[in-house]
Amino acid sequence: MNEIDIRPGTPTDIVYLNARIPEFTERATLGRVASRLLNGSAPSCSLILVAYRQQLPIAYKAGYALNSEEFYSWLDGVLPDHRQTGIATRLREAQERWAREQGYQRIRVKSMKRYPAMLKLLVSAGYQVCAYEDAGTPEASKIVFQKML
Numbered sequence: 001m002n003e004i005d006i007r008p009g010t011p012t013d014i015v016y017l018n019a020r021i022p023e024f025t026e027r028a029t030l031g032r033v034a035s036r037l038l039n040g041s042a043p044s045c046s047l048i049l050v051a052y053r054q055q056l057p058i059a060y061k062a063g064y065a066l067n068s069e070e071f072y073s074w075l076d077g078v079l080p081d082h083r084q085t086g087i088a089t090r091l092r093e094a095q096e097r098w099a100r101e102q103g104y105q106r107i108r109v110k111s112m113k114r115y116p117a118m119l120k121l122l123v124s125a126g127y128q129v130c131a132y133e134d135a136g137t138p139e140a141s142k143i144v145f146q147k148m149l
Helices: 011-016 029-036 089-099 114-126
Strands: 004-008 048-053 056-065 070-078 108-110 128-133 142-148
Touching: 004 089, 011 029, 011 056, 011 070, 029 048, 029 056, 029 070, 048 089, 056 089, 070 089, 070 114, 089 108, 089 114, 108 114
Parallel strands: 070 108
Antiparallel strands: 004 048, 048 056, 056 070, 108 142, 128 142
16 A cells, blocks of 8 residues: 655655755755754754655655744655655644644745745645745745744
8 A cells, every 4th residue: 555654754864865856956965964953952953754655765854943933844855756645745744743742833944936846835835925035046046934833
């Protein structure tokens, strides 16, 4: 059966999956991921979720606390062969549920124009544009979203 199992992951899971997602031109390194998610943080300050199908990792979502009220959804991705199946939505919902249980009041996330599926997912899930980070060109600039929990 094609059941999806979502469970806690590691920085190694993120590096493994990122290397298999063609849209990501900047590859995540273990050092970069670990320093962002594990750098002196208490376990409740960061979260890595990995979705598995038939015991194989196929998607992930990771983030960390910006402060006691705000959680930042930093990285996520779904392998191309597993898109349009609801996995990204399930991971987002699991992350939101976890953040709410930890006492965060909102989630912040950034995305770019070149990821239209992510922009659509965020808007349809109730995230609102709250800022724009100009990087010189529309393709490199980031749109900042937040959702109140």
